[in-house]
Amino acid sequence: MASSPQVGEYVADFSLPGGVLLTAGDHGETVFERDTYTLSAARGRPLVLAFYPGDNTSVCTKQLCSYSSGLDTFTGLGAQVWGISPQDVDSHEAFARAQDLRMPLLADTGREAARAFGVTAPGIGVRRSVFLIGPDGVLRWKHVALLGATFQSLDTLAARIAEITA
Template identity: 75%
Template sequence: MATAPEVGSVVGDFTLPGGELVGDAFERRDFTLSAQRGKPVVVAFYPGDNTAVCTKQLCSYSSGFEEFAGLGATVWGISPQDVDSHEGFARRHGLRMPLLADTGREVARAFGVSAPGIGLRRSVFLIAPDGTLHWKHVALLGATFQSVSTLARQLAAFA
């Protein structure tokens, strides 16, 4: 398993296919981390679409959309499912953040969160506007997730 980026280090660039629910349309495109420079990015790795804890986590982050936006942050959900699965997940639960497909788990490996058997560890990385890692949490078991308020406190450093 690769080593996760350390706080203060520059996070390696990546591009993944994904989509975002905008009104009634699910807009598909490629998402590139370096294109987000100048604003903070919350990268949330989650094991699977439509699973109990992942659904609670992503619904929570979607409900906190305005709080994240008020802090100038973009939130990306990343899992191993494909974009078709993400579209169904987003539509079913009204998720308002981009969902990215890391089907080969290359990005999960680069972040050190790929895990045999479960696919990947539930984790959150807060990337500063300059592209450095500001904060991270990698779960051992993944039965819980970081709250919007916890993430907002960390993002407030950039506001």
């Protein structure tokens, strides 16, 4: 397993395909807008990177639903949240639609980003982990789970974001 970036270090740039579920049109239709997400393009705002093992799994669903329902809290703090897992964009679209997830879900199918962050794991593929990157591109906080049966709460992440934006 590669070494994870350390707090205080600049985080290397990466780009991944992904998409976000949006409400569009006069009748509130949902569209899944696909795009390429590049870390350097997110500079200027805090960014939460939430690596998770898989779409439509019990703990991952609870985690991402919690973050999605708390998006107002994140945006109120000026932060963005990206979910990253090894499934492809089609899987992410189905997952986002089934759970009404409103944050970008990125497809790290080759696990390049997971390797760069040191969160690949035999058997599960990717360790559940959260990285908080400051507006300047520097890693400000991280949590990498050993087992991944729990996740960092919205309140914990909001407190950490508030600390770096104070």
